[in-house]
Amino acid sequence: MQGELASLFTGIVVVFLIAVFLLIILYRVRIPSVVAFLIAGFLAGPSGLGLITNEESISFFAELGVIFLLFTIGLEFSVSRILKSKRFVLIGGILQVFLTIVIWTLLMQITGMDLNHAFFWGMLVSLSSTAIVMKVFADRMEVDSPHGRATLGILIFQDIIVIPMVMVTPVLAGTTDSDFSLMKLLIGAFVIPVFVYIAARYVVPALLLHAARLKNREMFLFIVMGTCLMVAFLTSEFGLSMALGAFLAGIIISESEYSTHAMSSILPFRDLFTSFFFISIGMIFNAGYFMENPLLIAELVMLVICVKYATGTLAALLTGLAPRACVMTGISLSQVGEFSFVLATTGTSLGFLAQDQFQLFLDVSVVTMGIAPILMGISGKVATTLSSPLCRILPDRNSEQEEIVKGLNNHIIIVGYGLNGKNVARSAEIAGVPYQIIEMNPDTVREERKLGRPIMFGDAAQSEVLKKAGIAKARVVVIVVNDPFSTQQIVQTVRMMSPGIHIIVRTRYMGEVATLMELGADEVIPEEFETAVEIFTRILYTYLIPTNEIEHLVREIRSGGYEMFRSINTPIYSFDNLKVLVPDIEIRTIRISDDSPYSGIPLKKTMIRSNYQVSIVAIRRGHQMIVSPGGDEIICTGDLVMVLGRPEDILTAFPNDA
Numbered sequence: 001m002q003g004e005l006a007s008l009f010t011g012i013v014v015v016f017l018i019a020v021f022l023l024i025i026l027y028r029v030r031i032p033s034v035v036a037f038l039i040a041g042f043l044a045g046p047s048g049l050g051l052i053t054n055e056e057s058i059s060f061f062a063e064l065g066v067i068f069l070l071f072t073i074g075l076e077f078s079v080s081r082i083l084k085s086k087r088f089v090l091i092g093g094i095l096q097v098f099l100t101i102v103i104w105t106l107l108m109q110i111t112g113m114d115l116n117h118a119f120f121w122g123m124l125v126s127l128s129s130t131a132i133v134m135k136v137f138a139d140r141m142e143v144d145s146p147h148g149r150a151t152l153g154i155l156i157f158q159d160i161i162v163i164p165m166v167m168v169t170p171v172l173a174g175t176t177d178s179d180f181s182l183m184k185l186l187i188g189a190f191v192i193p194v195f196v197y198i199a200a201r202y203v204v205p206a207l208l209l210h211a212a213r214l215k216n217r218e219m220f221l222f223i224v225m226g227t228c229l230m231v232a233f234l235t236s237e238f239g240l241s242m243a244l245g246a247f248l249a250g251i252i253i254s255e256s257e258y259s260t261h262a263m264s265s266i267l268p269f270r271d272l273f274t275s276f277f278f279i280s281i282g283m284i285f286n287a288g289y290f291m292e293n294p295l296l297i298a299e300l301v302m303l304v305i306c307v308k309y310a311t312g313t314l315a316a317l318l319t320g321l322a323p324r325a326c327v328m329t330g331i332s333l334s335q336v337g338e339f340s341f342v343l344a345t346t347g348t349s350l351g352f353l354a355q356d357q358f359q360l361f362l363d364v365s366v367v368t369m370g371i372a373p374i375l376m377g378i379s380g381k382v383a384t385t386l387s388s389p390l391c392r393i394l395p396d397r398n399s400e401q402e403e404i405v406k407g408l409n410n411h412i413i414i415v416g417y418g419l420n421g422k423n424v425a426r427s428a429e430i431a432g433v434p435y436q437i438i439e440m441n442p443d444t445v446r447e448e449r450k451l452g453r454p455i456m457f458g459d460a461a462q463s464e465v466l467k468k469a470g471i472a473k474a475r476v477v478v479i480v481v482n483d484p485f486s487t488q489q490i491v492q493t494v495r496m497m498s499p500g501i502h503i504i505v506r507t508r509y510m511g512e513v514a515t516l517m518e519l520g521a522d523e524v525i526p527e528e529f530e531t532a533v534e535i536f537t538r539i540l541y542t543y544l545i546p547t548n549e550i551e552h553l554v555r556e557i558r559s560g561g562y563e564m565f566r567s568i569n570t571p572i573y574s575f576d577n578l579k580v581l582v583p584d585i586e587i588r589t590i591r592i593s594d595d596s597p598y599s600g601i602p603l604k605k606t607m608i609r610s611n612y613q614v615s616i617v618a619i620r621r622g623h624q625m626i627v628s629p630g631g632d633e634i635i636c637t638g639d640l641v642m643v644l645g646r647p648e649d650i651l652t653a654f655p656n657d658a
Contacts, residue, residue: 011052015044015279034132034373037275041282066277066338067246068269071228074250075263087319088150093157095315100126103307116172123165124344124361125304127337129369130155131277136376145483146440147328150316159244162339166346173352196248205256224262227252285366289359300364308334320442322459327383335372336365380485408434409473415460415490416481417444420506424478436469461489463497471498480506488519495520586647590654592639604631612653614645
């Protein structure tokens with residue numbers, strides 16, 4: 001026993017060394033880490049160097065990896081989020097799974113396979129890899145993108161549909177004890193939801209509250225881990241997947257206010273054991289069988305990718321997603337999933353799947369899993385090409401909006417209507433600036449149109465969509481979408497169509513700034529940089545640094561091309577710098593309202609300068625700018641006046657407007 005443990009430990013150490021070496025190499029060529037784990041597993045496994053012979057122990061770690069992965073997905077994807085994505089879960093998931101099963105069943109029957117076996121193969125192929133897809137989406141920061149949300153919704157349905165698939169497998173195999181298994185599963189289908197509801201509503205929140213009050217980290221961690229393993233064990237006792245139980249456990253905790261803390265506690269375990277899952281997949285790849293049947297495996301791999309791409313794209317289209325996002329969804333789903341191995345193992349144990357068929361399925365599945373991260377990496381470029389024909393074929397949903405857009409001039413085009421997009425639109429409304437929104441979520445478009453918002457459905461990376469948004473007459477384009485590659489495509493298309501337009505882009509990370517500027521963006525605002533600047537500003541205020549010096553430092557940081565906190569020399573002030581001579585002086589812009597005491601009065605009669613030590617230095621009236629206005633200049637309602645003075649004096653002079 002001790003020798004086996006030592007051998008297992010040695011093998012794990014070797015696998016880690018191989019994986020680290022591959023991660024370093026593949027990172028340099030921008031290949032996802034999942035591929036490194038698959039290759040490391042193959043090299044260490046029986047078909048490679050044969051460094052690990054105890055495959056059962058590695059499989060145990062791999063199963064833990066899937067459990068923790070689905071648990072964290074459950075933590076992030078609460079019931080409320082599932083309800084928000086019900087269109088993708090129900091419509092998209094049902095269409096993708098059942099279309100794949102039907103098409104694959106027909107294809108297998110054409111080759112001479114009987115209906116039961118063909119249907120079973122259809123079920124195996126219909127499932128995709130939640131582990132790989134979510135890992136790649138997380139690395140590429142695309143979880144919250146339109147295609148990310150659609151793909152995750154379909155994957156959730158796939159994970160749930162595994163339950164009836166497991167139930168129907170003994171029936172397809174014609175085993176005699178299937179009645180007992182079916183009854184057990186039916187009981188579990190009733191007991192487990194009741195248990196999940198009670199635990200999520202009463203038991204787990206009370207336990208986590210108790211641990212939080214005691215500030216006991218160990219108790220909190222054990223409650224979280226115990227919930228995960230207990231629900232996983234419960235589902236396995238009823239013949240269901242342990243990973244599905246872990247997903248339900250994640251949902252239980254996600255409904256409490258401690259889900260964020262639970263996530264931070266579980267992440268190290270998730271990342272470690274998930275890597276074992278991918279390594280174990282690489283280990284079961286049989287190179288000998290592959291060398292004997294390369295053409296058959298290659299044909300099946302291509303067939304799987306094409307069928308799943310087609311069904312995934314069609315399912316996403318029928319949920320109302322934009323063509324480009326549909327293509328990326330189809331590509332993301334075009335591989336075989338980890339739950340297919342569970343289903344295949346069940347079929348093999350029942351004698352329903354022959355050993356050579358099982359090995360053929362494993363080799364095809366592993367190849368599709370290995371190719372999946374690469375396909376997802378190029379999906380953005382592929383989608384740009386493949387979505388253009390779809391845009392021409394599909395009916396136009398923006399016919400009502402086109403008449404409104406025709407009347408716009410010098411307007412803002414807002415691409416994306418999330419939190420940032422809503423704030424930009426609200427600011428435009430307050431300022432009286434016309435705008436047009438482009439959004440890819442059909443539900444959002446439908447809801448906002450009911451409220452009278454100028455919003456249209458479409459992918460702004462497509463030139464036709466930008467034309468309908470009035471790109472030729474627009475003055476500014478603001479791009480606030482969560483998909484980094486899509487953002488680049490939109491910037492490139494906008495700049496090509498309108499060389500003189502002003503493009504403002506919000507992005508998450510500093511590393512994306514240079515690329516977007518090269519593609520034609522005029523201003524790129526990275527969230528991590530602006531957050532750092534805001535923190536830096538608050539720190540300086542805490543140290544009682546004068547406001548003028550803080551503003552000067554912030555300007556220096558920004559003007560340096562976002563060179564983060566570079567060395568800033570002490571500013572050299574001159575007598576031209578009015579803010580140094582008069583500390584804390586400000587220039588503010590104020591709009592004169594209807595009830596303003598200054599409306600309709602000549603400037604000299606307002607007595608603003610003598611009473612409040614505030615000077616009006618300019619007035620903007622429509623498109624006219626009046627600089628250094630004279631005393632006879634009458635202030636009108638709606639004027640924008642630029643005033644100079646101390647903040648407290650300005651507030652006193654303009655209590656209703658400042």
